[in-house]
Amino acid sequence: SQSYxxxxxxxxxKIKSDLLFDYIRDEFFExxxxxxxxxKKNIICYNPIKSSVFMNRxxxxxxxxxxxxxxxxxxxxxxxxxxxxxxxxxxxxHPGVDHLPREAAILKNCVITNKEGSAFYHDxxxxxxxxxxxxxRKNIILIRKKIDKIFNDFETQLEYFDNYRKKLQDEKNxxxxxxxxxxx
Numbered sequence: 001s002q003s004y005x006x007x008x009x010x011x012x013x014k015i016k017s018d019l020l021f022d023y024i025r026d027e028f029f030e031x032x033x034x035x036x037x038x039x040k041k042n043i044i045c046y047n048p049i050k051s052s053v054f055m056n057r058x059x060x061x062x063x064x065x066x067x068x069x070x071x072x073x074x075x076x077x078x079x080x081x082x083x084x085x086x087x088x089x090x091x092x093x094h095p096g097v098d099h100l101p102r103e104a105a106i107l108k109n110c111v112i113t114n115k116e117g118s119a120f121y122h123d124x125x126x127x128x129x130x131x132x133x134x135x136x137r138k139n140i141i142l143i144r145k146k147i148d149k150i151f152n153d154f155e156t157q158l159e160y161f162d163n164y165r166k167k168l169q170d171e172k173n174x175x176x177x178x179x180x181x182x183x184x
Contacts, residue, residue, distance in 0.1 A: 005118035018182050021175055024099065024168060028106045031079045035108050037158065042151045043085040045070050045109070047100050050092035054114070054135040058091065061140050065147060070100060082107040086154055087147065091135060093117050101125065102171075105164050110150045110157050112143065126167060128160045 001007035001017040010017045046055060048069035059067050067089075068081060082088065088104030090113040098118075101111045105127075112131050118124035119132065131146065133139045150157045 003118045004123045005120070019178060021171060021178060022099075024102050024106060024171065025075070027075060027079060028103050029169065031083060032106050032108065035083055037108060037155060039084070040086045040108070040154060041084050042066065043068055043081075044087040044089050044147065045081060045085045045104065046089045047071075047092065050090075052092045052114075052116075052135060055089065055091035057137070058089070058140060058143055062144060062147070078103070079107065082109060085109055087112060087150055090114070090119070102168050105161050106168055108158060108161075110154075110161060111164075112146060126164055131160065 001010060001019055002022060004019070007017055007019060043066045045068045048071050068085065070078060070081065073081065082104050085104070086109060088101055088109040088111050090098065090101050090111065092114075093116050101113065105111050110131065111125075111127055112133070113119050113125060113127070114135050115132050116135070125132070133143055133146075
């Protein structure tokens with residue numbers, strides 16, 4: 001299982017599995033070394049392929065905010081965009097531990113997400129609960145307040161993701177240990 005969420009689903013069906021996480025490519029960590037948060041722009045990136053109707057409502061409710069759909073980019077283009085943006089927003093279903101939120105966090109984006117699927121579990125998406133929202137209309141206003149807070153005090157808000165980025169740096173080692181445990 002690539003996530004605790006998947007592990008729990010399989011367990012509920014009486015299927016035994018082992019955890020085998022994946023990790024983010026080295027290019028993202030290399031690019032992160034050169035990021036100056038002073039050069040970050042008030043941009044929100046998102047994945048349009050897996051976005052929910054709720055994500056579309058957020059975009060429509062915030063016409064003054066620049067939202068960039070991450071679609072059809074090669075890795076270098078993706079890194080460039082995420083290096084410039086301040087927020088990665090993910091309101092869709094999370095069947096496992098997704099790459100884009102992790103890649104965005106590595107590239108010094110604040111991540112705003114829902115509480116669906118694996119995002120419900122702190123182990124899968126270990127970000128502060130103040131950045132996770134239920135997909136309810138009343139939360140669109142709270143999400144806008146969070147966007148403004150990030151745009152206006154980015155450095156302070158980014159600190160909430162320090163532990164998450166440290167965890168992401170260790171994923172490759174965890175993966176190697178899990179492979180040895182499973183296949184040894």
